[in-house]
Amino acid sequence: MALVNDIQTIQPSLNSVNEIGKKMKNEAEPEFASKMQTELKALNTQWDHICQQAYAKKAALKNGLDKTVSLRKDLSEMHEWITQAEEEYLERDFEYKTPDELQKAVEELKRAKEEAVQKEEKVKLLTDSVNNFIARAPPAAHEALKKELDVLTSNYQRLCSRLDGKCKTLEEVWACWRELLLYLDVESKWLNEMESKLRATENIQEGTEEISEALDSLEILMQHPEDNRNQIRELAQTLTDGGVLDELINEKLEKFNTRWEELQQEVYFKKYCADISN
Secondary structure, eight states, X not given: OHHHHHHHHHHHHHHHHHHHHHHHHHHSOHHHHHHHHHHHHHHHHHHHHHHHHHHHHHHHHHHXXXXXHHHHHHHHHHHHHHHHHIIIIIIXXXXXXXHHHHHHHHHHHHHHHHXXXXXXXXXXXXXXXXXXXXXXXXXXXXXXXXHHHHHHHHHHHHHHHHHHHHHHHHHHHHHHHHHHHHHHHHHHHHHHHHHHHHHHGGGSOTTSHHHHHHHHHHHHHTTOOSXXXXXXXXXXXXXXXXXXXXXXXXXXXXXXXXXXXXXXXHHHHHHHHHHHHO
């Protein structure tokens, strides 16, 4: 600070004035010596006051500079965290080929969302600190800092919104997958029941009323509503359209459909043979 430098430059001159004044006072008449003492005292008092103001202002400026550096460091760290979170959870291309990969992605997004929510308190504290500093600092000192804060809060809110949206999407995808498995399980149990009854007919003599009744029962069982199978197709289409577990889903559907068609053909064939024998 220029004023502090001036003080350090002028101080030796003041010291010389005090020394000369002291000598003159000792050699002067009492009346003149008293007047000189008064003037020297006033000069030194005024000088001390100027020094105190100058050093206080220097300290305040240093504190302000240190605070600015500290706030910018905190802002920079938050900017860095936001960028890393965007790159790790939002910018990468995700491929979900197995249920484990999908479930892991859901859990990762949940953790990222929770971490972002936990950062909210830090963003609030940082905002308060910057605003408090701005309220005391001159405009030239806080314009850049205010702009950095505005960019940070905007980026943070955008990150939270994107994480929340992606987390909800993945949770819906995971729920869709679990629902598909549920429907496949229900229909598989129905196929098991149909196959069990079909195998039971192998122990019944052909051409009897008993075989006709068993096959009629099987035919009724085959009239099982298509609601579940339609739901399976819709859920599978939704997932595969998004490129989620497409290979695994296609494999499961092909296995299910093949088994259904084979059992259906076998039932019709047995029914046809039974009708001919009768």
